[in-house]
Amino acid sequence: MTDDRPYPDEVSGPFRTPPFSFDDRLDRRIEVRAFDGDEEPLVAMYRAFDPADRAQGIPPSREEEIREWLAVVLDEGPDVVASHSDEVVGHATLVPDGTGAFELAIFVLDEYQAAGIGTRLLDGLLGQGSAAGIDRVWLTVERWNTPAIDLYQKVGFETTDAESFELEMSIRLSAASVPA
């Protein structure tokens, strides 16, 4: 399988390598760190996920399907989580697409959205990805999802295909470690 997706010529970044923490717009202390292998807090987050925030069929809604889907997502590629007082409130992941590039997705619990967490999670994920030698990342997003599209553009994603229900966007990273 070859990767025939277009990528920007320009490299984006540098991004931050987790762990790091910050205060969100509601002054909640949020920690961003690499996924430590404990799936249960993530399962709890996805069980609490607002069904209205699902996109393109993910995350699944039933616990059994959440676990099956997480097994695929967590298997390969970097995963970064955002926590607030020991609860996982956000998750961003890169999954290999079989061509050397990675597909990105990010999920933030409803009550933690629009607080600057998504930006930091993406920053940490792309930092972790660069550090792991990843240089090409892409994603699809529903065309009407302006807040998500704005967020992706802010970190450097460019639209590569706008002809379907979903926009396709991509970013080029420098595959090198960046100090936090």
Place this chain on the structure above:
Amino acid sequence: MKVLLGIGGTDDSYRALETTIERATEAADDLTVAVLDNPESDPDPDDVARKAETRLAEASLDADVVRLEGDPGSQLVEVAERDGFDRIVLGGGERSPMGKLTIGHVAEFVILNATRTVTLVR
């Protein structure tokens, strides 16, 4: 019911073929399989047509297999109207490595422009 199934050779189009054959057998639908020029999938339309014919023969279902050349979405919509089909059936989208569902622009065009009922098979 007169059913027009559009397939372009993607995995989801073959899943739609299987489901539609099952349903047509149960409901005695009058099925026509239209092989599309799909810019989003590589397979040779002749191979796709042969595969469809084989599956129909295995299922002992008598259905026409036709080639629709040109823009797949507008061709499907036009044929459905011209030949009095009740329903257009298409694959319901491909899953990305992440599991995200993406719907191709053939499906989008048909959903927005068809004057017949449209079914996307999951």
